[in-house]
Amino acid sequence: MQEFLAAGESPEILFWVGCAGSFDERAQRVSRAFSQLLEKAGVSFAILGTEEGCTGDPAKRAGNEFLFQMQALQNIELLNGYGVKRMVTACPHCYNTLKNEYPQLGGSYEVLHHTQFLNELLESGRLAIEGGGFKGKKITYHDSCYLGRANGIYEAPRMVMERLDADLQEMKRCRTNGLCCGAGGAQMFKEAEKGDREVNHVRAEEALATGAEIIAVNCPFCMTMMADGTKHYNKENEVQVLDVAELLNQSQAPQ
Numbered sequence: 001m002q003e004f005l006a007a008g009e010s011p012e013i014l015f016w017v018g019c020a021g022s023f024d025e026r027a028q029r030v031s032r033a034f035s036q037l038l039e040k041a042g043v044s045f046a047i048l049g050t051e052e053g054c055t056g057d058p059a060k061r062a063g064n065e066f067l068f069q070m071q072a073l074q075n076i077e078l079l080n081g082y083g084v085k086r087m088v089t090a091c092p093h094c095y096n097t098l099k100n101e102y103p104q105l106g107g108s109y110e111v112l113h114h115t116q117f118l119n120e121l122l123e124s125g126r127l128a129i130e131g132g133g134f135k136g137k138k139i140t141y142h143d144s145c146y147l148g149r150a151n152g153i154y155e156a157p158r159m160v161m162e163r164l165d166a167d168l169q170e171m172k173r174c175r176t177n178g179l180c181c182g183a184g185g186a187q188m189f190k191e192a193e194k195g196d197r198e199v200n201h202v203r204a205e206e207a208l209a210t211g212a213e214i215i216a217v218n219c220p221f222c223m224t225m226m227a228d229g230t231k232h233y234n235k236e237n238e239v240q241v242l243d244v245a246e247l248l249n250q251s252q253a254p255q
């Protein structure tokens with residue numbers, strides 16, 4: 001953003017990378033895949049780089065409202081200073097917080113999840129798909145809580161995957177009846193509570209029961225939990241866990 005400001009220009013979108021997309025090695029691959037798709041589509045985009053701070057989602061979910069507001073207000077001051085209007089993020093937790101909780105603190109922006117923006121690019125013809133790489137492959141899609149039930153976004157990711165010509169196998173619990181991966185609500189950062197089974201093992205079992213070769217996700221937390229789940233069942237060499245952006249990036253026709 002600093003470079004755009006120095007040149008007196010404004011990007012089409014700001015890509016909000018998020019903590020996981022910046023620091024988690026696996027999620028970094030999703031950030032790269034999404035960035036490559038933006039470049040292929042000719043989208044002018046910027047990132048905040050080292051200026052980007054955590055949205056405050058984990059602090060708020062864990063009950064520390066004071067810390068959340070501190071983090072949020074710092075980000076809002078920065079975003080407003082840059083005149084940001086439109087943001088895209090690959091993390092449903094960032095999406096939910098930026099879209100639904102920042103406006104009451106003075107930060108009102110158009111916020112899109114990356115699956116929504118990718119679907120927009122496909123429908124406008126700015127991106128094209130060869131489709132051959134996943135033709136006929138069984139893929140099951142896990143609805144993340146903060147994109148699905150919290151924000152009602154179910155079709156955009158599926159519309160992207162339908163273009164892959166794959167065989168989409170729905171889990172019994174999907175869409176409004178989807179099951180959490182076990183990491184939402186700041187559960188990612190605490191020890192498991194007493195119980196009979198880990199939530200991610202239950203969800204991974206449901207995904208594996210579809211017979212899918214690929215488990216598609218849209219969230220870095222879900223990515224970690226579902227990948228750990230496949231390892232629990234010793235299926236990590238047979239079943240891949242991939243973000244929707246990675247699937248699309250691997251199916252790109254040259255522009």
